[in-house]
Amino acid sequence: MDLDAFRWLLTDDGQRLLARAVELTAEGADELVVQSALRRTAAPEHVAVAVGQAELRRRAVPKFGDLATLMYFTPDGLEQATRLSVSTHRAGRLQAAVTQTVVDLGCGIGGDLLAFARAGVLTAGVDLDPVRVAVAGANLAALGLAGAVQVADATTVDTSPFDVAFADPARRTGRGRTFHADDWTPPWSFVERLLTRDACVKVAPGIPHALVPHDVEAEWVSDHGEVKEAALWSGRLATVSRRATVIGDGGLATLTDEDDPGGDVGDLGAFLYEPDGAVIRAGLVTAVAAGVGGRLVDRKIAYVTSEESFRTPFARSYRVLEELPYREKQLRAALRARGIGTLTIKKRGVDISPEQLRKRLDLRGEDEATLVLTRAREQGIALLVKPF
Numbered sequence: 001m002d003l004d005a006f007r008w009l010l011t012d013d014g015q016r017l018l019a020r021a022v023e024l025t026a027e028g029a030d031e032l033v034v035q036s037a038l039r040r041t042a043a044p045e046h047v048a049v050a051v052g053q054a055e056l057r058r059r060a061v062p063k064f065g066d067l068a069t070l071m072y073f074t075p076d077g078l079e080q081a082t083r084l085s086v087s088t089h090r091a092g093r094l095q096a097a098v099t100q101t102v103v104d105l106g107c108g109i110g111g112d113l114l115a116f117a118r119a120g121v122l123t124a125g126v127d128l129d130p131v132r133v134a135v136a137g138a139n140l141a142a143l144g145l146a147g148a149v150q151v152a153d154a155t156t157v158d159t160s161p162f163d164v165a166f167a168d169p170a171r172r173t174g175r176g177r178t179f180h181a182d183d184w185t186p187p188w189s190f191v192e193r194l195l196t197r198d199a200c201v202k203v204a205p206g207i208p209h210a211l212v213p214h215d216v217e218a219e220w221v222s223d224h225g226e227v228k229e230a231a232l233w234s235g236r237l238a239t240v241s242r243r244a245t246v247i248g249d250g251g252l253a254t255l256t257d258e259d260d261p262g263g264d265v266g267d268l269g270a271f272l273y274e275p276d277g278a279v280i281r282a283g284l285v286t287a288v289a290a291g292v293g294g295r296l297v298d299r300k301i302a303y304v305t306s307e308e309s310f311r312t313p314f315a316r317s318y319r320v321l322e323e324l325p326y327r328e329k330q331l332r333a334a335l336r337a338r339g340i341g342t343l344t345i346k347k348r349g350v351d352i353s354p355e356q357l358r359k360r361l362d363l364r365g366e367d368e369a370t371l372v373l374t375r376a377r378e379q380g381i382a383l384l385v386k387p388f
Contacts, residue, residue, distance in 0.1 A: 077109035087115035105154035110136030198235035222278035260287035266295035318385035339365035
């Protein structure tokens with residue numbers, strides 16, 4: 001989609017065509033059928049833009065919920081945009097820090113801009129891509145939010161007039177996704193300079209702890225059990241060293257290094273806890289152990305055990321039913337003897353493919369079960385557990 005095509009989409013004629021494309025798409029019509037129907041009244045290039053936008057809105061619902069029906073997207077902009085629940089949490093932190101203004105350096109289609117504006121923060125965004133800037137501006141207007149956007153190189157913007165600078169460096173090159181900070185756009189050297197002031201930078205969840213500058217807070221965020229991102233907070237926005245934030249049906253919960261007294265390895269108890277990915281990335285597994293009155297199953301593996309039953313937002317909870325033989329032949333016999341035919345296999349710290357093992361076990365019973373394969377005190381163990 002080029003800039004002229006997008007601008008046409010915002011005209012009255014473009015809006016009518018888009019509305020019809022959205023209607024046909026919602027009815028489940030095949031894309032070719034939709035295009036054929038629309039070409040009776042519109043030029044092919046306009047139809048392509050409208051149909052493409054209707055499809056992007058459909059795909060955006062998991063990220064943006066009901067807002068997706070009003071928004072505009074580009075394919076790569078949608079892929080790179082922050083999930084609404086996560087950007088809303090970030091905007092909430094800025095609001096709590098009494099932030100009046102924020103500049104988004106590389107705003108893309110405006111996902112974070114929208115969250116900042118919805119939180120009441122005066123917002124400005126820049127991006128090198130004119131189409132993305134136009135889309136971001138249209139999204140602000142579509143949701144009735146105040147904000148300014150313009151085409152500019154983020155590395156040349158004077159951020160001093162703003163309370164906070166936010167950046168989400170692109171982590172893709174011509175060769176695909178990169179895990180090397182020096183290959184980001186803008187590069188890591190720019191991020192380091194930005195973090196000398198009040199700033200927030202979205203980074204990949206796999207960022208090494210050693211790369212995080214001193215006095216910068218690193219926060220890992222998961223949404224319904226899936227780690228979405230890490231964010232670096234600097235200046236007055238940094239309140240701890242490491243933080244894990246989990247978002248779920250019950251709302252939001254956060255755990256920090258100040259909640260972590262450390263911990264040790266102990267014997268397997270009656271309950272097993274599987275820490276959330278954000279907790280693991282943040283290195284706060286022992287904080288979970290402290291919260292459930294427990295201990296580590298193994299020093300190198302992110303499982304916690306306890307004699308006490310807890311429900312915690314920071315881990316999945318299981319009752320340990322029994323320990324089964326770890327060797328495959330004996331394990332198969334034990335599972336068959338218990339009439340288990342449907343088996344969920346979870347594993348950590350062992351070189352086993354659950355899919356391949358499930359096939360080899362060839363279970364045919366009527367009951368369902370969950371099996372945890374892991375290590376305790378450097379020995380492989382198999383645990384039959386029940387989630388609660």
